[in-house]
Amino acid sequence: MYKTDSLIECALSCKAGCVCFGFHLGQNLCRRQTQCESSRMNQTEIGWIYYLPDRDCNIGWNCNNDTGRCYSLNSTKVTQADAMQSCCRCNSYLVEINDLDENTWITTNILNVVFCSSPYNCATWTGGNDKATEGVYVWEHSNTTIGFTKWSKRNPDNYLVPEREVDCIDILYNGEWNDRPCSYLNGFLCEREGM
Ligand SMILES: [Ca+2]
Ligand SMILES: [Ca+2]
Numbered sequence: 001m002y003k004t005d006s007l008i009e010c011a012l013s014c015k016a017g018c019v020c021f022g023f024h025l026g027q028n029l030c031r032r033q034t035q036c037e038s039s040r041m042n043q044t045e046i047g048w049i050y051y052l053p054d055r056d057c058n059i060g061w062n063c064n065n066d067t068g069r070c071y072s073l074n075s076t077k078v079t080q081a082d083a084m085q086s087c088c089r090c091n092s093y094l095v096e097i098n099d100l101d102e103n104t105w106i107t108t109n110i111l112n113v114v115f116c117s118s119p120y121n122c123a124t125w126t127g128g129n130d131k132a133t134e135g136v137y138v139w140e141h142s143n144t145t146i147g148f149t150k151w152s153k154r155n156p157d158n159y160l161v162p163e164r165e166v167d168c169i170d171i172l173y174n175g176e177w178n179d180r181p182c183s184y185l186n187g188f189l190c191e192r193e194g195m
């Protein structure tokens, strides 16, 4: 049993020799099992849910039934570049928020479900950035210019200190965006097409 960052991380760790795994949602604990009696899989040990191995990355995704898009939040705090890499492992990409509907859905169904003591404590990386040209924001994975935006008050504010590189976009607990140095350590949200 060990501490993990998300159900997905736990599922990814259940490889050769792992017959099933358990995940404790409240405490983010992961258990890999070399054998699984069906009684164990069904038992109601408080907080634990058991799963069969997930070779295709099917669990741990929260899907929007209207759009068919799925999202997975990871609470590990990493740089934006590392977040991008991590999303790739499940054939997904760092989230790209294309319109208000998507922004609202993510805020309501994902960001607001995570405990945060203040909006600035739980910023989450998106795939948006202006690394190439200051002030010109693009979505990294699709390489498209960002159209819809939901900037928080006084952001983006890189222009105030132009010598600093503040080139990546994170989304705050309330769904508003902020420009932040890409080397900052944030949780992150992966997105992919539905199954
Ligand atoms: Ca999207
Ligand atoms: Ca910038």
Ligand SMILES: [Ca+2]
Pocket (backbone or CB within 6 Å): 155, 156, 157, 158, 166, 178, 179, 180
């Ligand atoms: Ca900012």
